[in-house]
Amino acid sequence: MTADLILQGGPVFGSDEADTLAVRCGRIVAVGRAAELLRLKGPKTVLIPLRGRPVLPGFFDAHTHFVRVGLERTFYVALGAARSLGEALDRLREAAQARPEGWIVGRGWDESLWPERRYLERADLDRAVPRQPCCAMRVDGHLLACNTLALARCPLPDGEFVDRDLGHLREEAAWELSRLARPDPDTLVDAVAAASRHAAALGVTAVADMAAPGDLAAYQMAARRGTLRTRVFLYLPIEDLPALKELGVIRGFGSPLLTIQGVKAFADGSIGARTAALDTPYRDGNGSGQLLTERATLARSWRQANEAGLQMAVHAIGDRAIGEVLAAAHAAGVSRLDRHRLEHLELPTPDQLDAAAGLGLVASMQPNFLQWSGPGRLYEERLGPERDAESDPYAWVLDRGIPLAFGSDGMPMGPLYGIGLVLDPPHPIQKLSLSEAIRAYTEGAARAAYAEGELGTIAPGKQADLVVLSGDPDHQPWRELEVDMAFLAGDRVYLREGAP
Numbered sequence: 100m101t102a103d104l105i106l107q108g109g110p111v112f113g114s115d116e117a118d119t120l121a122v123r124c125g126r127i128v129a130v131g132r133a134a135e136l137l138r139l140k141g142p143k144t145v146l147i148p149l150r151g152r153p154v155l156p157g158f159f160d161a162h163t164h165f166v167r168v169g170l171e172r173t174f175y176v177a178l179g180a181a182r183s184l185g186e187a188l189d190r191l192r193e194a195a196q197a198r199p200e201g202w203i204v205g206r207g208w209d210e211s212l213w214p215e216r217r218y219l220e221r222a223d224l225d226r227a228v229p230r231q232p233c234c235a236m237r238v239d240g241h242l243l244a245c246n247t248l249a250l251a252r253c254p255l256p257d258g259e260f261v262d263r264d265l266g267h268l269r270e271e272a273a274w275e276l277s278r279l280a281r282p283d284p285d286t287l288v289d290a291v292a293a294a295s296r297h298a299a300a301l302g303v304t305a306v307a308d309m310a311a312p313g314d315l316a317a318y319q320m321a322a323r324r325g326t327l328r329t330r331v332f333l334y335l336p337i338e339d340l341p342a343l344k345e346l347g348v349i350r351g352f353g354s355p356l357l358t359i360q361g362v363k364a365f366a367d368g369s370i371g372a373r374t375a376a377l378d379t380p381y382r383d384g385n386g387s388g389q390l391l392t393e394r395a396t397l398a399r400s401w402r403q404a405n406e407a408g409l410q411m412a413v414h415a416i417g418d419r420a421i422g423e424v425l426a427a428a429h430a431a432g433v434s435r436l437d438r439h440r441l442e443h444l445e446l447p448t449p450d451q452l453d454a455a456a457g458l459g460l461v462a463s464m465q466p467n468f469l470q471w472s473g474p475g476r477l478y479e480e481r482l483g484p485e486r487d488a489e490s491d492p493y494a495w496v497l498d499r500g501i502p503l504a505f506g507s508d509g510m511p512m513g514p515l516y517g518i519g520l521v522l523d524p525p526h527p528i529q530k531l532s533l534s535e536a537i538r539a540y541t542e543g544a545a546r547a548a549y550a551e552g553e554l555g556t557i558a559p560g561k562q563a564d565l566v567v568l569s570g571d572p573d574h575q576p577w578r579e580l581e582v583d584m585a586f587l588a589g590d591r592v593y594l595r596e597g598a599p
């Protein structure tokens with residue numbers, strides 16, 4: 100039988116000898132030397148010469164917010180590239196002038212990159228957008244700055260998570276207001292399409308999505324329209340657990356393109372918003388963060404999810420939060436036979452990692468978070484140099500045999516960028532080899548979503564989800580490389596302009 104597609108003449112990741120692979124009906128059917136594999140070439144076979152460029156398994160982003168990534172390209176006012184507080188306000192002002200009705204929603208501001216070095220505040224936003232409700236989420240998604248009109252929609256009293264003077268909402272208070280400012284369903288469906296195109300251009304062919312309420316409907320509509328060209332493994336909000344149980348949905352429900360895997364809970368917040376729960380206080384004041392879910396509540400949900408056949412993903416960044424999550428996992432009876440997930444795991448102690456290994460937990464981490472680690476950067480400012488030097492310890496994780504999955508959290512999406520950071524990190528325990536980093540972004544991420552039978556490596560029988568890079572990292576610096584092509588089930592979903 101002949102092949103539909105043959106990629107010929109470049110290194111094949113994970114194989115020492117192979118330089119060619121063949122695809123039929125969306126799956127890899129053979130991996131080997133060109134001399135043997137070209138026998139599978141028929142009159143209708145598409146033959147793509149690699150010219151020495153390597154082919155990798157499609158990248159699997161193990162932690163994203165895919166609809167948000169799309170909305171950042173279609174609906175939100177993107178503030179991630181703003182290089183000063185003033186520039187962020189200019190962008191919001193321009194958006195309000197262009198769209199003088201309804202909400203103006205900014206996303207992705209990061210004061211650690213600004214000369215002003217302070218959060219956006221209510222008075223700033225009132226000046227920029229005086230006549231419409233306007234809010235702007237910090238890059239980490241844990242702190243929402245609001246103008247007066249937006250703040251008027253927040254029903255909560257002032258307290259730990261609500262500061263009306265500064266116009267700051269944190270955690271649940273921030274997310275609740277964001278839901279009011281969410282666009283209509285059609286805009287969400289378009290956002291899925293935009294995210295999917297963007298992902299393909301970055302070589303991402305699968306994602307584990309930490310979904311927001313309402314995302315599932317948008318995904319289904321995009322899948323029906325054919326605009327979803329990325330495999331999505333969904334982790335729905337923990338609030339959906341009773342409904343999933345009631346319906347009898349178990350892990351793996353869905354299609355090869357859109358699968359419900361489990362539920363996601365929060366143990367704490369983020370380092371940037373000073374809401375990650377720490378054992379010792381932040382260096383720059385404001386206490387030691389917040390636990391967002393009580394241990395007993397988390398343990399109960401975990402037991403229920405486990406019994407229902409759903410995978411649990413728990414966001415835990417600070418050492419105090421990680422300790423609570425491990426205790427909850429223990430209380431819930433989680434064992435090595437299960438495969439639940441710790442999301443972020445930024446400040447674990449070595450003892451906590453030993454415990455995580457014993458419970459069979461997967462570490463879902465984000466190499467791009469290293470952009471905030473190192474001298475003079477945000478984590479050092481918040482935590483001090485000693486704790487910063489032990490943040491995001493990927494090498495400690497691998498040393499203990501803990502399965503490691505890499506993702507981006509959409510900050511920004513982009514495996515090449517994240518992998519580049521772990522090759523040359525600010526601190527030694529953050530360093531991985533190129534093949535370790537690629538594995539975490541492919542095989543490891545697939546395993547974290549129980550998809551290692553179908554995805555994550557280049558082998559006969561697996562889905563032909565593939566990426567071709569612009570050059571060979573053995574001969575060219577990683578940072579110079581680009582994605583030349585991406586394939587989903589053997590269909591080319593991306594071709595770089597100007598690629599040979």
Ligand SMILES: [Zn+2]
Pocket residue numbers: 162163164309508
């Ligand atoms: Zn996230």
